[in-house]
Amino acid sequence: MRRKLGFVSVGTMLLATLAVAQTPARAGVAPAGSPGTSATVAEARATINGRVSTDADTAASAGNAYWTPExxxxxxxxxxxxxxxxxDGEATDRPGRIGAERDxxxxxxxxxxxAGVSAAPEGASQGTQAVNASPGVGRVFFTHKNEDFFCSGGTINNPQANLVSTAGHCVHPGDGGSVWYDNWAYAPEYTxxxxxxxxWFAKEFTSVEGWVDWGYLWWDFAFVTMHPQGGNRLxxxxxxxxxxxxxxxxxxALLLGYPGEAPYxxxxxxxxxxxIKAAGAQRVKLKNCPLNHGASGGPFLRAWDNDLRFGYVNSVMSYKYSGNMYGPYFxxxxxxxxxxAKNKQ
Structure with missing residues (x-):
């Protein structure tokens, strides 16, 4: 029997005010004298214990030693x-390049x-449409300044069969610095x-200067190339x-992730x-969304197939404001x- 997700009715929970997090104070103000640079790709090799993750076996050995169950x-x-x-400044920095609709x-x-077979969790609501857990959504783990955190992410069916989508703030603090997050790991359908x-352990990060250098929330997305595991691709x-x-x-849209604040x-x-609705120049939002911290990077999914347990990533969860969940427009x-990112080995 496939595991059913715990149902959360949109708009039924009141959340505490969200704290200011890693985004720098300058977010929302377009960079003076550098129009157009925000769209430039930003890339980095992933590290484990501060050392570049060069091959799958080394990454697995060091990563599994670090990420104990505890x-x-x-x-x-x-x-x-x-x-x-x-x-302010969003439309100037990212006016948008909206071409033909494409999958x-x-x-x-x-x-x-x-993949994905497990029992229904205790506490799943009755009398509501059940949504099957997706093996193509997982919990992300990483280390920053000697602290361990988690986000969410979604597996993307790319040509190399090795890609995860997530939020930019789940790979880099968006402060213009050269330090990306350490010990980046992905646990699909963590249950x-x-x-x-x-x-699974990260090999390379691919994001955009608009997030990495400026912390702009309209650029808050990233793709992560993953090492194979035992010769198998993700x-x-x-x-x-x-x-x-x-x-x-x-x-x-269906939003999937791993919220970690009460009641989760x-x-x-x-x-x-x-x-979902349009927000700002190049963002979208789901109103009255109860998901919270930890769900960052989880996908906005369109055309969800509940039997296949997959859909199409159309944005990623970025931040909450006034009870609404926002994400960058794709x-x-x-x-x-x-x-x-898609052809990186």
Missing amino acids: RMRAARPAPMPDGVDTF VATPAAPRSSA EGEELHGL VHVTGGQGLSVNKSKSLS DGLSQYYAQGT DDDVLDIYNV
């Missing part, structure tokens, strides 16, 4: 950046039909503290989400769903970054 359970949900509904990657089921499909084991660009800013514990997937600017 350390993973003790990791804190990464703070979401502080944001507002409308940013640039299509969902793929795992090669093994056993009740168990790694159902193993722990998408072949778990399956992968599709990826859409230039779609309507008003469409039905970050140990299983939860979802919210509804019709247009041709995002497609350019995906095209840089």
